[in-house]
Amino acid sequence: MDVSASDPDCGLDVALAVLGGKWKPLILYHLGHGPKRFGDLRRLVTGISEKVLIQQLRELVASGVLVRHDYREVPPKVDYTVTPFGQTLVDALRPLCAWGTAHRLQVEATLKNAAAGQAPAKTSP
Numbered sequence: 001m002d003v004s005a006s007d008p009d010c011g012l013d014v015a016l017a018v019l020g021g022k023w024k025p026l027i028l029y030h031l032g033h034g035p036k037r038f039g040d041l042r043r044l045v046t047g048i049s050e051k052v053l054i055q056q057l058r059e060l061v062a063s064g065v066l067v068r069h070d071y072r073e074v075p076p077k078v079d080y081t082v083t084p085f086g087q088t089l090v091d092a093l094r095p096l097c098a099w100g101t102a103h104r105l106q107v108e109a110t111l112k113n114a115a116a117g118q119a120p121a122k123t124s125p
Contacts, residue, residue, distance in 0.1 A: 018063045018089065023048050023056045025093055028082065031066065032090035035081040065089060 019025055023045060030036060030044045042053055057080060060066040065086035071077040082090055100107075 018065060023052060024060060027056055027060065028090050028093060029097060031080055031082045035079045037079045
């Protein structure tokens with residue numbers, strides 16, 4: 001994604017270039033609470049395959065958002081930590097997390113109605 005030719009007043013394209021996809025925000029959410037090992041992340045991010053988790057972690061490390069720490073032990077021990085740069089992104093995601101929590105029931109009902117072919121429910125402002 002070319003982020004250099006985008007609207008200078010909105011950096012959403014830059015954020016999405018780093019966060020792209022369904023799983024990275026969830027991975028960052030869990031890592032925002034402290035370092036996690038791969039197995040912990042696999043359990044916490046429900047629904048993600050091992051292959052996709054590995055790919056997403058590699059991309060976040062390459063973006064400078066995470067650090068992968070290999071302890072060079074047997075059995076292998078590796079964990080992931082959010083960098084200070086990545087922490088700024090975690091902080092930016094927190095309001096989005098709060099919005100989703102506050103509107104979970106409404107969104108679930110709307111999606112359920114849409115799947116059933118019904119008109120969206122009216123909401124108050």
